Amino acid sequence: MIEVRRLTKLFGDAPAVRDVSFAVSAGELLALVGGSGCGKTTTLRMINRLIEPTSGTVLIEGQDVSALSGHVLRRGIGYVFQRVGLFPHMTVEQNVAVPLSLLGWEAGRMRGRVGEVLELVEIEPALRQRRPAELSGGQQQRVGVARALAAEPKLMLLDEPFGALDPLTRDRLQRSFLRIRKRLGLTAIFVTHDMVEALLLADRIAVMKDGRLVQVGAPQQLLASPADEVVERLLDTPRRQARAFDELMAGVAR
Amino acid sequence: MSEQLDLLPGYLTAHLQIALVALLVGITVSIPLGVLAARVRWLEQPVLGLASVIQTIPGLALLAIMVPLLAAAHLPSIGYLPAFIGLVLYSVLPILRNTVTGLATIDPALVEAARGVGMTPRQRLVRVEFPLALPVIIAGIRTSTVWTVGMATLSTPVGATSLGNYIFSGLQTRNLSAVLVGCIAAATLALTLDGLVRLVAIGWERRRHGMLGVALGALALLYLYTGVTLGRELVQARQERILVGAKTFTEQYILSEILAGQMTHETGMAAAVAQSLGSTVAFDALRSGEIDVYVDYSGTIWATLMHRETGATNRSDVLVEVERFLRDRHGIVVVGALGFENAYALAMRRAMAERLSIRRISDLVVHAPALSIGGDYEFFGRAEWRAVRETYGLGFAAQRSMDPSLMYQAAAQGNVDVISAFSTDGRIAALDLLILKDDRGAIPPYDAVILASARLQHRHPEAIDALRRLVGTIDGDTMRRMNLAVDEGGQSPGAVATVFLDALWRKP
């Protein structure tokens, strides 16, 4: 469905992404994992051409994305921003309707679709006339997801969508996202620095370090045979937490 | 006071016509310019720099400078146009600067989000950046509104009627209530407009549609009123109207009203007065046909336009030469002399003159190095002053420029010792000042003469005839009395002119 070939981005002389290649098949969710500054966001943005790559190509359904004009390409791809990115001067409904109005949907159909996606992300009707500033962080992020879903995109790109939320809210949103994804059969690339989140949500995980791709594989594959100590260390944290938790539970049971 | 309030509808309408239209044009110019400057980075500094430079020019100077610039471009250089252009230039900076700032300070994450959902640059501007910058832009519009409405009072000296007519003529004729009415009206108008724009902003931001509707409706009505009255005046301007010029002092206000009243009375044509024109502005305006008639003084033309070295010359010789000069060189018609002279004259306190035994300028020469002299803004730059200085070898300890309306009081109170008085000013006698005899004839005679454009004579000889009936009807005492009635008696120039004309028309 989507193929990234030898993608490289230099900011001046500094390489942010170096020679990254991977593929995501239809209906699959790939998590892009790595420490802060390793080039995850840059990689994601080159896919919908918010950033133009220095070299390399991105193919979606076999078509080179550089053949389309940027804004047309982006209208067909849902994007959830790391920092919320809802428009503060618009209501919840207006925000969600933006991609549809850009595609020229007529008003009645647009209204129906906006109601549908807001229901999908569990935003109750009472909130729909509010401005983003009048919502909680979790609600804002749900609206962000709804906006990205509104135009029924072939592909979703999510940049640490739940990174700034408290653990309870994050858990709720993760589960509801999983449910939505199953229901819609979404193809998605999901950036996170949290390996636990990646293990829980992703079909496959791509690990990055210093702009390079270190390993790509299913969660079990990574756990069974980490490619190097970077991957090992990333997996270490969830493992240690799980072990500590198990011991604690065992203590309680005794 | 009620006489002042009668003038309010006319002045207020004229004020709105200049300020509101200038503001509208200022907004439509500066917002796109601001967007452009925010987009094209290298444009930002030059554009903002230029607007700031314009802003540092004092308001009065900015408007005044339009007069020669427009004249050089062969455009109407007095009246609406110079005031309008000056105000537009002045209104630009706050809006421009706030547009640039408003757009530049938008959270880049939001601009990214707009790109991310697939907006084109234009959609980004219209749907996201501009609405987000709008509160800042509106703050700029509010600043500009207050400035423009306030500065529109400075339209008066370039020949456009405004609330400034109250202020300028009130200051000249020492009519404090006129000045107050003008200031209060201008301030109230500025605050009202500012308030309406503020309501529009609040209504829009908080989505209070009622408030938004009312405020926008009120603004729309004001613009509608302005547009309709302006349109009607443009239509009327096509039909003919005679425009009488007046320089910036009491006597000129009175005479312009007399000229206008006389022509209307005898020809039935509408005649209006363009008040408070600078001395050379009035002459240029007559020459270019923007005003049709005004009163000037033979000696002024003799000294400033003909550059004659003065010397003992008699009144009729000067009149004849001035008349020939104006006709041959400028195509201006001298209708005739009104019958009095308003000469530049040196005056001082009578008591002081007697103590020092000064009666003639020659007597002043030995005392001058210990005395100070005050003159109106023009005096020390004029040929007459040079002539006096050179003829008598006068040198004062200090010289001060001041407003002519304050000059006499300053002399009477001893703030200055000698002043360049106007010989018809009633305050010379009222304040017990003594005019010093020009014993060596350094100052030319100053017959008040009615000057008219060749066009008026050609198109409306009946108006010239009407004016000719005024020739020789005003002697020095009459003029002094009328000046005093305004300056000290608190009457308006219009009322004094009416009394004079009534008496004139009753004569067989």
Ligand SMILES: Nc1ncnc2c1ncn2[C@@H]1O[C@H](COP(=O)(O)OP(=O)(O)O)[C@@H](O)[C@H]1O
């Ligand atoms: N617009 C930019 N200009 C210059 N350097 C950038 C820019 N965006 C990102 N970088 C640099 O590129 C590297 C990768 O950034 P990013 O992709 O945002 O990392 P991540 O999302 O993995 O935290 C970082 O070193 C960052 O400082």
Ligand SMILES: [Mg+2]
């Ligand atoms: Mg990032």
